[in-house]
Amino acid sequence: xxxxxxxxxxxxxxxxxxxxxxxxxxxxxxxxxxxxxxxxxxxxxxxxxxxxxxxxxxx
Numbered sequence: 832x833x834x835x836x837x838x839x840x841x842x843x844x845x846x847x848x849x850x851x852x853x854x855x856x857x858x859x860x861x862x863x864x865x866x867x868x869x870x871x872x873x874x875x876x877x878x879x880x881x882x883x884x885x886x887x888x889x890x
Contacts, residue, residue, distance in 0.1 A: 845874035
């Protein structure tokens with residue numbers, strides 16, 4: 832997969848996690864909030880890997 836695609840998918844996943852966390856807050860659902868936070872953390876790790884890959888291949 833392309834570097835740009837990896838970054839875009841990670842950002843979309845982070846936004847999805849933010850929405851899930853927000854919905855959890857609105858509904859008072861602790862499990863949904865936790866799932867949203869976890870999804871955001873995983874997306875941040877994916878973004879970091881994509882950045883590292885971009886940096887390593889741009890040299």
